[in-house]
Amino acid sequence: MAKPKITLLPDIYFENVPKTLNMNIRSELYSTNEFTFAVAVILSAQATDKKVNEVTPELFRVAPTPDKMLELGIDKLKEHIRVISFFNNKATSIMKLATQLHGENSDDINYHFPQKYHNRNELMKLGGIGQKTANVVMNVLWNAPNIGVDTHVFRNAHRYGWVGESENTPEKVEEKLLKIIPQKYHAIVNHVMVLHGRYTCKALRPDCANCPVNKWCNAADKRI
Numbered sequence: 001m002a003k004p005k006i007t008l009l010p011d012i013y014f015e016n017v018p019k020t021l022n023m024n025i026r027s028e029l030y031s032t033n034e035f036t037f038a039v040a041v042i043l044s045a046q047a048t049d050k051k052v053n054e055v056t057p058e059l060f061r062v063a064p065t066p067d068k069m070l071e072l073g074i075d076k077l078k079e080h081i082r083v084i085s086f087f088n089n090k091a092t093s094i095m096k097l098a099t100q101l102h103g104e105n106s107d108d109i110n111y112h113f114p115q116k117y118h119n120r121n122e123l124m125k126l127g128g129i130g131q132k133t134a135n136v137v138m139n140v141l142w143n144a145p146n147i148g149v150d151t152h153v154f155r156n157a158h159r160y161g162w163v164g165e166s167e168n169t170p171e172k173v174e175e176k177l178l179k180i181i182p183q184k185y186h187a188i189v190n191h192v193m194v195l196h197g198r199y200t201c202k203a204l205r206p207d208c209a210n211c212p213v214n215k216w217c218n219a220a221d222k223r224i
């Protein structure tokens, strides 16, 4: 199979795009501690951050810790999140997560995951935390060099020729990106590609006129 043609070099991309973003904002999801951040990421699957942020301030006011979430109970949790897609399944996952985290410091308003969960395999044993969610949690909370592959990362990695047709799952895209993107950038890949993909290098109408890497980019669907 022919190798994909790289139309924008990773070095140039990660050197220039972050300069135009507010890198202090590690995620646009509202959260109050590590537990609520994980809950917000679970809620954001196939839903926009904006929609999630509409319901989470009130939810996290009443249920900011695993223990408080258990006290709230699944029926009330569903009432809080019913405007979000797949809220039934997500409520089940969140209650499972709260049950598993119940125990040490689980009523602490500044909840931190116990150290043993700072490991992708352990984290993925928790309710609602698949590979993508684990990557985002580890990346945002602990600056881990995993690459969470969401819709923006997946689309634009293909658009720039960093991955090819055979990289057709998030797992395969992550594996390839870890090889072709210099290691010093791994901790910021998801964050930078999500923000750039959401606001500038968008799916249908990339805003190339306002893109910081316009002069180096030869993507096939570039607009200028």
Ligand code: SF4
Binding pocket: 008, 200, 201, 202, 206, 207, 208, 211, 212, 213, 214, 217, 218, 219, 221, 222, 223
């Ligand atoms: S917005 Fe346009 S110029 Fe910028 S990376 Fe995307 S396709 Fe290339």
